[in-house]
Amino acid sequence: MGVKLNIYKTDTEVLASLAKYFADLAKKYIAANDRFTVALSGGSSPKKLHELLASEYRDTIDWDKVYFFFGDERDVPLTDSQSNYLMAKQTLFDPLEIDPSHVFAVQTNLGAEEAAKAYTLNLINFFDGHNACFDLVILGLGDNSHTASLFPHTSVLTDESASIQALYIDEVKMNRITFTAPLINNAHHIAFLVYGAGKAEAVKHILEDNKNIQEYPAQLIKGNDLQWFLDEPAAGKLEK
Numbered sequence: 001m002g003v004k005l006n007i008y009k010t011d012t013e014v015l016a017s018l019a020k021y022f023a024d025l026a027k028k029y030i031a032a033n034d035r036f037t038v039a040l041s042g043g044s045s046p047k048k049l050h051e052l053l054a055s056e057y058r059d060t061i062d063w064d065k066v067y068f069f070f071g072d073e074r075d076v077p078l079t080d081s082q083s084n085y086l087m088a089k090q091t092l093f094d095p096l097e098i099d100p101s102h103v104f105a106v107q108t109n110l111g112a113e114e115a116a117k118a119y120t121l122n123l124i125n126f127f128d129g130h131n132a133c134f135d136l137v138i139l140g141l142g143d144n145s146h147t148a149s150l151f152p153h154t155s156v157l158t159d160e161s162a163s164i165q166a167l168y169i170d171e172v173k174m175n176r177i178t179f180t181a182p183l184i185n186n187a188h189h190i191a192f193l194v195y196g197a198g199k200a201e202a203v204k205h206i207l208e209d210n211k212n213i214q215e216y217p218a219q220l221i222k223g224n225d226l227q228w229f230l231d232e233p234a235a236g237k238l239e240k
């Protein structure tokens with residue numbers, strides 16, 4: 001299956017479409033496997049998605065069968081305002097009263113390197129020693145074309161292992177812990193959530209420019225079912 005672009009006039013419509021996609025996949029995988037595994041993205045874009053899921057889909061998804069992971073995390077305490085975990089806790093887990101044992105936070109209290117190792121072990125245990133294969137990975141896109149914490153001109157971009165790596169990112173002056181592209185690409189379904197004109201240049205680089213993964217890391221993301229959920233401003237520089 002190729003890349004599917006879902007382009008809507010407004011971010012509200014984008015979020016509604018992705019929330020429904022999330023719900024449809026959750027129902028499908030819970031019916032098939034009695035669980036739905038999802039790796040969340042961080043930053044600010046997903047906040048409204050989480051709030052929508054926690055309100056409109058509170059009663060239509062069997063949330064007790066959903067298991068949450070993080071595609072990347074900042075090397076900060078989980079109580080820090082920059083923490084991707086804290087954002088998800090406040091906008092999704094707390095409103096839905098998610099069982100904390102179903103949420104796999106990156107244990108940043110261990111320090112970045114040890115946290116990456118511990119997270120890798122968590123995945124090995126959760127997936128019974130098999131390669132981690134998430135039902136859904138949700139990704140954002142930075143205006144510099146990074147996704148997860150796969151930033152331009154970093155060593156992790158050429159890592160061919162499906163793993164979790166810790167590295168210092170000079171661009172943001174902090175350590176990050178991130179899925180590698182092969183780990184993301186193992187997923188059954190991958191959804192980019194990108195809205196706002198500020199992302200238009202990056203979207204064009206990723207979807208239409210020649211391959212240059214060092215400049216445009218999100219070009220590394222491939223998958224059986226890779227879907228983009230975009231508003232028109234974010235898609236505004238794509239060839240019509």
Ligand SMILES: O=C1O[C@H](COP(=O)(O)O)[C@@H](O)[C@H](O)[C@H]1O
Pocket residue numbers: 041042043044045046072073074084139140141142143146147148149
């Ligand atoms: O640093 C990060 O940025 C990206 C994009 O965030 P957004 O708020 O511009 O959507 C995010 O996907 C990633 O998880 C986060 O750590």
